[in-house]
Amino acid sequence: MNIEKKIKELAVQVKAASRVLAGTPTLEKNSALRAMAAGLRQRRGFLQEQNQLDLAQGRAAGLSAAMLDRLTLSDKVIEAMATGLEEVAAFPDPVGEVERMWRRPNQLLVGKMRIPLGVVGMIYESRPNVTADAAGLCLKSGNGVILRGGSEAFHSNMAVLEVLHEALATTSIPASVIQVVPFVERQAITCMLQCEAEIDLIIPRGGEGLIRFVVENSRIPVIKHYKGVCHVFVDAGAEIEMARNIVINAKTQRPGVCNAAETILVHKDIAASFLPLMVDDLKARQVEIRACARTQALCSGLVPADEADWATEYIDLIVSVRVVDDFDAAIAHIAEYGSDHTETIVTSDYHRAQEFLRRVNSSVVMVNASTRFSDGGELGLGAEIGISTTRLHAYGPMGLEGLTTTKYIIYGDGQIRE
């Protein structure tokens, strides 16, 4: 079948179904989420059988062990998908919420009520669990969703869809609020990106190449996040133990994710007392350190950092380290090389803590906490569907609320405009 025509057809179906979902009461949506969770558990055998087809193809295609691991629907992964859906069922429903209302001088009562965006298009890479996670968040927030996972997870994604559709068939929600693009060709993405009458928002998750491809080809607004070059700035007078713990945690607790720290900036007045301890901490954890000249002068045996290091997201056990003259130099470094993702200052100075929060306009700005907290779950948003490092619509971790917008509602008693 013609790919373009089929994608358009799917998008039209999802759009129509999303109108029904937009008016579905919370209790009904929650029942559906729990039915979806139960379905994933009951149909584990079918999911794993389909997943084996992808794994066999992946092995034949020579995928790395790490990639095969991400692709595997183990018992544990399936249970986590089910639990995730139950957690989303337990979150408050943003739809219909009115945060405050205000009275106008003519007695009109005005407020803003949250409503769904409409239809979300998700484009992502190998992990098939994203299929259930994204479907759950979109359903709870009243949005239809069209999912386009990686070609290497094709059978797994179609199997997850089948199970979710079986669950929805037991509810009043039309199954077609959730669809998976049934094509492995890249053309399918291009076709999705042209459906601006049906899809309201595109969320790509994956490498920088995928995201650039989506941004360049989309006629639909894109929530994007190219990379996370996160900074820890250790200020003069910082508590040394606190700074050590935060640096270790931010770099090594999970180095392969976007909120891990990539660059440590150290105030020159604390460099001599702090850096040798930090370097030992990191070396003990097999972290490669790329250092500026001043850091090298204090700690021997480090790799020199070059200009490109300051803008690099290693996503690995590598970190760049730079001594800066003062607070302003740290802010300037972040402005020049940062990616607007997450930055933290370790300080004991009240004024600089407040100034850092005011002057650094990354999507998440912290004082005395690990960059690893830059995550929807950790910030209390419930789960997250993605993260935005551009400022339109959403900025930073994006949860259920980010999947909604607000309309103005007005209660009158016959007011007319003079």
Next chain:
Amino acid sequence: MNIEKKIKELAVQVKAASRVLAGTPTLEKNSALRAMAAGLRQRRGFLQEQNQLDLAQGRAAGLSAAMLDRLTLSDKVIEAMATGLEEVAAFPDPVGEVERMWRRPNQLLVGKMRIPLGVVGMIYESRPNVTADAAGLCLKSGNGVILRGGSEAFHSNMAVLEVLHEALATTSIPASVIQVVPFVERQAITCMLQCEAEIDLIIPRGGEGLIRFVVENSRIPVIKHYKGVCHVFVDAGAEIEMARNIVINAKTQRPGVCNAAETILVHKDIAASFLPLMVDDLKARQVEIRACARTQALCSGLVPADEADWATEYIDLIVSVRVVDDFDAAIAHIAEYGSDHTETIVTSDYHRAQEFLRRVNSSVVMVNASTRFSDGGELGLGAEIGISTTRLHAYGPMGLEGLTTTKYIIYGDGQIRE
């Protein structure tokens, strides 16, 4: 000079200046706004002299009297521009506002702080007063702005810019936070729309043709609003006098604007008692009525409405009228033909009032009030820079808050992630 190069150069200047403005305290921004207002008053002679050049060209080019009127910088218009800037100075500054903070189980204190978007690109048609209005709103919200007005207002817009720059020269804010594109060629718009590294948001204001051109050519997110096909639904049991007043006001108080009503839907149970009165009211005000068959059966001498009428924004003393079977039929009509702008129900029924607010997802939804209140000033947002009928980032009238986004801020005491 090469247009593309010059636009890029302007955009880079505005971006750099916007970084300074983002950190400028409210008091300083307010002083600048008042200096801008004073400048417009003092330099009225210069502004009108430059405006005469545009008016002479406009007359020679055969512009209509209405267009020449919109182009004229009369004493009254200049005073309104100055007053507008002073009003913006008096609004609360959204930048730096933290609406609420919440405590996480690990004691992290998390909040969202408002920050400017960066640089706004405004593309608009003839009225030169928009130049000062938009510059004021962007300055207050901490955004740089690049303005591209209509070619017929070229001298007027450049003169307004000169006066605003003179005023900014007396402050610490770099004058280049406000720039006007110094080219009349349409290519200048295309060039602006490619500056995605410098401009964060495009707001076009004008006819549907201009807006479509901008959307199709932009690599930058666009806040858009194609048309306003606003509905008044007169429910069974509505108070007849209230319904008459609201219809008259919504259609005739200012028919040339987007929040004027274009279609009146009338419940069949109230049609016989209400429609003859409404038709007399509108005829007495020279409104042409395009009616469905059932309306024609009740009121003689009306023009029949055809299918195209239901989707038409007349922006004139014309209205379409349709009798509907029930509440659901009214909702379905709005969903099919509406433009997601503004709809109002006139009703005395509690349940249907609440249901209308819940089920109609236009950007502004009202009960018992004229559609003419769908306006930033009337809703209490202060002034408005535009209106959005698409759901991303902003939906409905967009004021100072719509020109900002939020970053997450986090106060910690050394927390690390387990």
